[in-house]
Amino acid sequence: MTIETNNEPDSGPVSGPVGGPDTGAPAVVLAVAGLRRSFSGLTAVDGIDFEVRAGEVVSVIGPNGSGKTTTLNLVSGVIRADSGRVSLGGTRIDRSTVEEIAAAGLARTFQNGRVFGGLTVAENVEVGLYPTRRAARPLRRLARLPVLRWLALVAEVAVALVPTRAVRAEQAEVAARVTAQLARFHERLAPRRDNQAHTLSYANRRRTEIARALASGPRLLLLDEPTAGMNQTETAEVLDQLLALKAAGQTMLLVEHKLDLVMALSDRVLVMDNGRIIAAGPPHQVRNDPAVIEAYLGRRRAGGSSEETA
Numbered sequence: 001m002t003i004e005t006n007n008e009p010d011s012g013p014v015s016g017p018v019g020g021p022d023t024g025a026p027a028v029v030l031a032v033a034g035l036r037r038s039f040s041g042l043t044a045v046d047g048i049d050f051e052v053r054a055g056e057v058v059s060v061i062g063p064n065g066s067g068k069t070t071t072l073n074l075v076s077g078v079i080r081a082d083s084g085r086v087s088l089g090g091t092r093i094d095r096s097t098v099e100e101i102a103a104a105g106l107a108r109t110f111q112n113g114r115v116f117g118g119l120t121v122a123e124n125v126e127v128g129l130y131p132t133r134r135a136a137r138p139l140r141r142l143a144r145l146p147v148l149r150w151l152a153l154v155a156e157v158a159v160a161l162v163p164t165r166a167v168r169a170e171q172a173e174v175a176a177r178v179t180a181q182l183a184r185f186h187e188r189l190a191p192r193r194d195n196q197a198h199t200l201s202y203a204n205r206r207r208t209e210i211a212r213a214l215a216s217g218p219r220l221l222l223l224d225e226p227t228a229g230m231n232q233t234e235t236a237e238v239l240d241q242l243l244a245l246k247a248a249g250q251t252m253l254l255v256e257h258k259l260d261l262v263m264a265l266s267d268r269v270l271v272m273d274n275g276r277i278i279a280a281g282p283p284h285q286v287r288n289d290p291a292v293i294e295a296y297l298g299r300r301r302a303g304g305s306s307e308e309t310a
């Protein structure tokens, strides 16, 4: 077996702040401390602290512009923090590259859904396995060094042209994993595996993106508004899939505006306002927190919104 996976249960001791055997609490998968980021004088994320434990589903809600997506971008390395610390499984990742963070076991989807339109559905999912491949990338460690990156690429091309037995075995494993991910989405994706992604409906593009994020068996899955732009039926279907993932033990951190989904799915909810976490706790507790009602839900209700969204 040559593909590195990250979906082993996080029950063993890890360095950094942990629960584990001593406390009986699941290990900390993600630890965020003092995270801060400003854009041209505007503080988007203002020194936040939180943890996500193994098997937990944590949702981040809050009004538009409160700092939710910036938080996901900081955690996943898409942008750098001005200060603060992010650890995945006890290892600091806030100065790592996006690829290093992916290889460490973090996968994510984006707010507007990002797929490679010219690739097939299966190829899009296969991309998600790239950071975990070893045989197909024999000199992958050199890719970190700008001067020697070309050597890593040459080695990749060489084994693609003349695949070794290990590369062929890895390719077979990749194909099996892609098929398993597409099967997760039943008739939505499996029959479309060879269709180019640009021909898919919006909902199927988003499903493809989730399948790609799951392909590597991530230790932590970040989802940025996984049901944005979906109708009620599509949203309910995605909720069922996320509940199945949760039942299988997948650790997730998501940003979501649809409160019904958040309430049904989350173990804990973090409420952000003006870059800060103003409340955190189980869904029913957060829903009834006077500070949240005042700062956020109350605003909505006062505005007479009939659809309760975050």
Ligand SMILES: Nc1ncnc2c1ncn2[C@@H]1O[C@H](COP(=O)(O)OP(=O)(O)OP(=O)(O)O)[C@@H](O)[C@H]1O
Binding pocket: 039, 042, 043, 044, 062, 063, 064, 065, 066, 067, 068, 069, 070, 071
């Ligand atoms: N790249 C950027 N450059 C400048 N300002 C930014 C950038 N990214 C985010 N911001 C600002 O930071 C603040 C937080 O934005 P962010 O997208 O994190 O909020 P959000 O809670 O995810 O909002 P929404 O629910 O609308 O997606 C906003 O005022 C936004 O305009």
